[in-house]
Amino acid sequence: MMRVLAVGPSATVQDLGRPGWFDSGVGVSGAADRASLRLANRLVGNPEDAAAIEVLLGGLAIRAEEPHLVAVTGAPAPATVDGVPVGHATALPLDAGQTLRLGFAPCGLRSYVSIRGGVVVEPVLGSRSRDTLAGLGPEPLRPGAPLPIGPAPPTWPPVDFAPVAPLPEVVEVRAIPGPRADRFADPQALFAGSWAVATETDRVGARLHRRSGPPLRRAMDGDLPTEGMALGAVQVPPSGEPVVFLADHPITGGYPVIAVVCDADVDLVAQARPGQPLRFRRAG
Template sequence: MRVLRAGLDAVLVEVDTLDEALALLGSLHEDPPDGVTDLVPGARTVLLRYVPARTTAERLAQQVGRLRPGSTTPAAFEPAAGEPTAGELVEVPVVYDGEDLAEVAELRGLSTGEVVGRHTAPVYSVAFTGFAPGFAYLSGGDPALRVPRRETPRTSIPAGSVAIAGEFSGVYPRAGPGGWRLIGRTDVVLFDLDREPPALLRPGGRVRFLAVREEVRARPTATGTGSARLSTAATQPTGQRPRGTLEVLDPGAQALLQDLGRSGVASLGVSPSGAMDRGALRRANRLVGNPPAATTVEAALGGLTLRAHGDVVVATAGAPASVTVAGRAFPPGTAVAVDDGETLELGAPATGVYTYVAVRGGLDVPVVLGSGSRDVLAGLGPEPLRGGDRLAVGTDAVAAVAIEEVAPDLPAPGETVTLDVVLGPRTDWFPPSALDLFIAQDWAVKRSNRVGLRLAGEVPLERIDNAELPSEGTVRGALQVPPDGQPVLFMADHPLTGGYPVAGAVAAYDLDRAAQLPVGASVRFRIAISFAELATTEQEGAR
């Protein structure tokens, strides 16, 4: 057993087999260490997220090293009513026409028909869930179909794609990025918050794939995934009128509702999400006297236009977009009165990406899994704002309006920003020369969204180990390195699990700056903690 650093608020516990990882997970569920907020299982690992004020990585390493994982199925894996059990089987109809089907056949020396036959023959077991809500890692497949992930992950994979990588098969519940090989598609709904339980496939269940010639529509089922369009009436008690509303006239490039996110929902395959720049969200709320976690509008690259229905007080923080109310200009970082019928317009910020608009009293929005945040990867929370949406103003103000908030300087395109990084957990997959290069050269931001930032360096990172990494938990700020050697920096809506080695993680105190990196800026990394392995215990003593 090894305990490895995964940033400043998580450790990765590595064992030898999937069974040992699930047994360890069971022991941690039965006797969770103090300060641990979430557990994310992997194929050979368990990731522990913790609160640094309540415990330390070193203390967790000692506590985990003393655990003796049990051999019984942990209570957390006992199926609830309606879930698949070991005695039940979920059949998934698949049209085998995936983009990578022919390549998989070539890699394994098979015909495409043989690939389909070998993929549909076994009955799979749901080993664990992760990556995204409803995504299940299915074990028990034919070893002849084991193929590596793609060297460069796709930026978007269609929902319902059936894919394979390493020893696992899986189905992507929603459109999103991924590096697995696509061999087919299905329209079975895998995750639906209007269904109990939401996930169709849960640990302990069994799955069989059925090849079909034409796409077979799934049985009628609710299609909600925890998303909601916004209206005043939807969130107000009967007979109670809102204090006011904000009407969206123009959402700009992208406008989302965000708070500080979710916690303790990793067992559903859901990441914390929340604001990209958490400090900016808190500052905007302080300016209008709200609690720090009140829901705000997160506007990417400006362009947002809102009309007040009723008198309201608003403030902005984050990327310094110009603020205009009824034709009058106001400096960012101050509270502004917007009278009934007046409009507020955000310009395009010269630095940074995300501007937060808070309204005194907060926004009364639908809550999904404890948060009003939109998670773009999972498709959870209120839908992205669009013209005509009305946002009800709440009653959450707890303090007087603040005079001003001091905001940090944010990066502009063409600038280079230095970020502290904690090495690990997979630095041993890279030679010393690659780690030297990792901190010596600049990395340009080529693409950016809430899932992550794609970075590019003049010289890609080489790896010592070119084997397939079994899927394991990841954290916000993780720097995952695909075989092409160009890192991906995970951000607020990152997948819970991944299968490319993580060389390091941006320190928690630098994540807000990382979130505000625009395309065209560059990053230089600086080592904050240079050791990855915290403790090693003999396997016999850990069983």
């Protein structure tokens, strides 16, 4: 058992989501940066899909009620144990009564805190993830709340530290044009110049503003009939400012999708902060 002492701007429980419910109108959700969640779990010897804590910007504090092994990955929020600085992407033992505290990350957007045994809140439709758009899954963490932890896995983690490349200053993501690129006068404009991440960014999607390059103009008026939306879809509303869909995206929409970000690069978009430059690179 652990106890939540502080949460910062936001902290939610996330695993790798609930696939298989599209026919019921429910999206996958799960960690916005899946690679960081997987790494955090590997560092403490959990299965990669175990539930952990996704922390927006930092500010989380949790106290161990009994000995635990934890790890922090993703955005490099400075971490301390009882005030002593500890490493990032490192397996960290906590004794009963000790407190892990995250400062605010100097770059990136989301940190992940895994605990050996995983967070074992009640699952909904097979997942412990909080879907912020649908309102499914466990409520966001609150100060004073208990955090139940499952039994430790039988195997011990093989490493106690993982070298992690720093997050880029300019985010470059690969994208495949289509399926509705023909709705735009110049679909290649998406790949020209650069964009900036807007403040209207959350787990649903990252809105982009044009920094340099030509605007995105439609070749025909009117919206499309509602159709399915994929993770990483780059949807363009009438404003011409694209939105890259992230973990809690709607599963249908009517605005045209000019391109889809390659799956491996969606995690990079999830870590991009408001104001950060972003460029698209054509992948197909």
